[in-house]
Amino acid sequence: MDEVIADTVAEHLVRYNRDYSGNITKEDLRGKWIWDVVSIDRHPRLEEYLRSDDFFDVLDVIPDAQRVLKKLQQQFEVFIASAAMEVPTSFNAKYRWLERHFPTIPATHIVFCGDKGILRADYLIDDNPRQLRRFSGTGILYDAPHNAAVTGFRRVHNWLEIESLFLSDIK
Amino acid sequence: MDEVIADTVAEHLVRYNRDYSGNITKEDLRGKWIWDVVSIDRHPRLEEYLRSDDFFDVLDVIPDAQRVLKKLQQQFEVFIASAAMEVPTSFNAKYRWLERHFPTIPATHIVFCGDKGILRADYLIDDNPRQLRRFSGTGILYDAPHNAAVTGFRRVHNWLEIESLFLSDIK
Numbered sequence: 001m002d003e004v005i006a007d008t009v010a011e012h013l014v015r016y017n018r019d020y021s022g023n024i025t026k027e028d029l030r031g032k033w034i035w036d037v038v039s040i041d042r043h044p045r046l047e048e049y050l051r052s053d054d055f056f057d058v059l060d061v062i063p064d065a066q067r068v069l070k071k072l073q074q075q076f077e078v079f080i081a082s083a084a085m086e087v088p089t090s091f092n093a094k095y096r097w098l099e100r101h102f103p104t105i106p107a108t109h110i111v112f113c114g115d116k117g118i119l120r121a122d123y124l125i126d127d128n129p130r131q132l133r134r135f136s137g138t139g140i141l142y143d144a145p146h147n148a149a150v151t152g153f154r155r156v157h158n159w160l161e162i163e164s165l166f167l168s169d170i171k
Numbered sequence: 172m173d174e175v176i177a178d179t180v181a182e183h184l185v186r187y188n189r190d191y192s193g194n195i196t197k198e199d200l201r202g203k204w205i206w207d208v209v210s211i212d213r214h215p216r217l218e219e220y221l222r223s224d225d226f227f228d229v230l231d232v233i234p235d236a237q238r239v240l241k242k243l244q245q246q247f248e249v250f251i252a253s254a255a256m257e258v259p260t261s262f263n264a265k266y267r268w269l270e271r272h273f274p275t276i277p278a279t280h281i282v283f284c285g286d287k288g289i290l291r292a293d294y295l296i297d298d299n300p301r302q303l304r305r306f307s308g309t310g311i312l313y314d315a316p317h318n319a320a321v322t323g324f325r326r327v328h329n330w331l332e333i334e335s336l337f338l339s340d341i342k
Contacts, residue, residue: 079289085278091262107256108286114279118250120291120307136291 001082003127004142005065006097009034011058015049029145036146056093061101064159070104072166080105081119083131084112125162129153140165172253174298175313176236177268180205182229186220200316227264232272235330241275243337251276252290254302255283296333300324311336 002008009026012034016022020043029037040046049055072078080102084094091112098110116124117134124135125142129150132139140162141153156162173179180197183205187193191214200208211217220226243249251273255265262283269281287295288305295306296313300321303310311333312324327333 081289084283085281088263088266088278091266091283092259095259095262106285107259109289110256110285111289112255112262112283114277114281118252118280118282118290118292120289 001080001084001094001098003062003144004125005062005069005080005102006056007060007062009145010060011055012046012049015055016043016046019043019045026145031145031148033146050087051089053093056090056097059097062159064163066101068159068163068167069102071163073104075167077109078105079109079111079119079121081111081113081116081124083114083116083128085114123166125156172251172255172265172269174233174315175296176233176240176251176273177227177230178233179230180316181231182226183217183220186226187214187217190214190216197316202316202319204317221258222260224264227261227268230268233330235334237272239330239334239338240273242334244275246338248280249276250280250282250290250292252282252284252287252295254285254287254299256285294337296327 009029013024013026016034016038017024020038022038024034024037034046038046069078080098082094084090094112095110098105111119113119115134116126116131117136119135122137123140124132124137125140126132126135127142127144127147129141129147129152132141132153139153141147141150141155143155143157156165180200184195184197187205187209188195191209193209195205195208205217209217240249251269253265255261265283266281269276282290284290286305287297287302288307290306293308294311295303295308296311297303297306298313298315298318300312300318300323303312303324310324312318312321312326314326314328327336
């Protein structure tokens with residue numbers, strides 16, 4: 001979910017730059033997590049953002065994710081799996097966000113988990129290499145600033161690439 | 172989770188009997204869901220119980236579940252998967268309940284899902300035959316009033332039987 005269909009990094013930067021008069025851009029994060037660039041100790045609100053009620057509510061949808069996911073559903077059984085257990089207070093907001101932005105995904109096909117090794121699926125599209133390594137099917141790495149140096153997975157940079165990868169013959 | 176480690180039926184009956192001056196016991200439910208025995212239309216609060224904030228908080232633990240699960244963790248990788256998407260308002264209460272009663276299960280090994288066909292595991296212990304049919308590993312039916320007539324799965328009636336089944340050689 002985060003960084004693949006929901007733009008959490010953008011919202012983190014908006015809040016950080018607002019609260020600490022910063023000027024960090026996504027480009028500044030290349031190869032790093034936001035926590036590597038700014039010290040949590042000196043910017044405690046950075047971690048609080050994730051726990052605030054409205055953080056997940058306001059996240060933008062990653063471009064083309066809605067259209068391509070809907071198209072994928074015609075050919076594949078699609079589940080959305082979020083590592084929601086890392087921030088248990090986010091359950092309700094994440095669920096509401098999915099209902100609002102991805103109404104074609106039924107509740108039966110939403111999974112809140114911790115370790116994605118528990119998923120039985122052919123493909124997992126994820127920005128987190130740790131999750132892809134635990135996954136038993138084919139892992140596809142969704143490009144994000146923090147995973148720039150990661151190798152060993154097919155990398156996609158946007159949903160148009162996912163569309164070509166899975167649906168090229170029926171476009 | 173429900174009916175396997177958490178006694179939701181008992182709490183349903185307590186509330187129903189209290190609010191409607193009823194006298195229904197678990198035995199009365201043999202072969203049925205509670206919804207088959209009492210009409211939801213005439214007892215609207217029955218459905219509301221599941222959505223109330225404190226319902227999942229007060230559930231009793233099914234006898235022996237804590238001890239046996241902890242013992243299973245020495246031999247197996249144990250996940251707790253709950254069909255929580257059926258009652259999305261229950262996420263927080265369910266998570267708190269698990270933290271309190273099953274502290275040895277880490278957050279990484281908790282899954283809130285809808286369709287348990289998405290789980291990759293060797294065994295699934297569940298009271299719901301619909302979930303077991305979708306599951307790709309070996310399904311084990313945990314006895315519950317509503318599944319009395321179900322066949323096709325190995326049935327266990329309590330956690331002592333689960334202990335024998337999985338740990339008989341190391342007891």
